[in-house]
Amino acid sequence: MSAKDGEKDPSFVCVHCGAPCTALFRKLSASSIKATTCVNERCQQVVDPYIEREWLLVAIDWILLRPEAYRHVLFNAKKEFPMLESVSWGRALQLTIASCFLHAYLQYEAAKRNSETDATIQEGGGRKTSMILLIVASILDLMIRWWGVSLFVAASSKSRQAQKVKIITTRLFWSFLLPTAFHVTSIFVLIWENSKTTGALGSLLVTGWQCLAVSLVADDVAPGYGKVTAAVGLALGILWRLVFSQIAAVPCLGFEVDLFFPLSEQNKSWPSICLT
Numbered sequence: 001m002s003a004k005d006g007e008k009d010p011s012f013v014c015v016h017c018g019a020p021c022t023a024l025f026r027k028l029s030a031s032s033i034k035a036t037t038c039v040n041e042r043c044q045q046v047v048d049p050y051i052e053r054e055w056l057l058v059a060i061d062w063i064l065l066r067p068e069a070y071r072h073v074l075f076n077a078k079k080e081f082p083m084l085e086s087v088s089w090g091r092a093l094q095l096t097i098a099s100c101f102l103h104a105y106l107q108y109e110a111a112k113r114n115s116e117t118d119a120t121i122q123e124g125g126g127r128k129t130s131m132i133l134l135i136v137a138s139i140l141d142l143m144i145r146w147w148g149v150s151l152f153v154a155a156s157s158k159s160r161q162a163q164k165v166k167i168i169t170t171r172l173f174w175s176f177l178l179p180t181a182f183h184v185t186s187i188f189v190l191i192w193e194n195s196k197t198t199g200a201l202g203s204l205l206v207t208g209w210q211c212l213a214v215s216l217v218a219d220d221v222a223p224g225y226g227k228v229t230a231a232v233g234l235a236l237g238i239l240w241r242l243v244f245s246q247i248a249a250v251p252c253l254g255f256e257v258d259l260f261f262p263l264s265e266q267n268k269s270w271p272s273i274c275l276t
């Protein structure tokens with residue numbers, strides 16, 4: 001930590017209530033600091049106790065869906081994670097492709113498990129084409145939700161400053177991307193047990209973390225719109241998967257629910273909606 005962490009930056013927040021603050025701590029001497037207390041009368045707690053905790057503890061609280069850990073990572077951890085507010089398009093693309101490759105691999109395994117005779121998943125050349133299709137589908141899935149939610153937050157927010165909009169959009173990007181790191185764990189679990197339940201649970205966890213992160217970022221700029229924004233992101237994902245699964249037979253990685261009406265008189269098959 002350094003004194004620069006919070007002395008002149010007005011964009012830190014109290015991890016408990018989300019109230020803005022200008023500093024996370026005050027430097028008393030060369031070797032001692034004093035943690036800042038929240039100015040919100042109903043809160044008055046230390047604004048960010050995580051600045052003195054190990055990253056493992058932050059990660060555990062993130063997994064346990066504690067909003068305090070999310071606010072620490074997305075708003076206050078600027079020194080440890082400078083890309084939070086400014087990430088280049090090149091780096092964002094690299095990370096998106098890496099994340100979506102993991103997601104596509106999980107989908108590939110799901111498709112292989114679901115049907116041995118699935119025409120889109122074959123050995124040799126068919127397998128390669130199919131993986132590319134799944135990677136493209138995963139990238140579009142992420143992009144549609146991110147852009148859709150960013151537009152919704154920009155419309156809900158009163159702030160029209162270009163710099164502020166850029167920071168919010170970047171935070172939303174990380175809100176969607178960071179939880180997908182869990183796909184690595186899902187792949188290891190898949191080696192141990194390649195079942196529909198493990199795939200669905202992993203997908204549900206990632207979606208839950210994304211929803212909480214998106215809702216906290218949205219609430220910061222458009223108070224009261226957090227849960228609605230998370231629901232918009234969820235709905236966009238469901239709609240996109242419904243459309244794309246009809247076009248390219250991309251399998252659902254998470255929870256799937258059958259719709260109870262036929263698409264047309266000729267096509268009596270009932271489409272499924274992919275919830276997560």
Ligand SMILES: [Zn+2]
Pocket residue numbers: 014015016017018019038039040043044045047
């Ligand atoms: Zn507070």
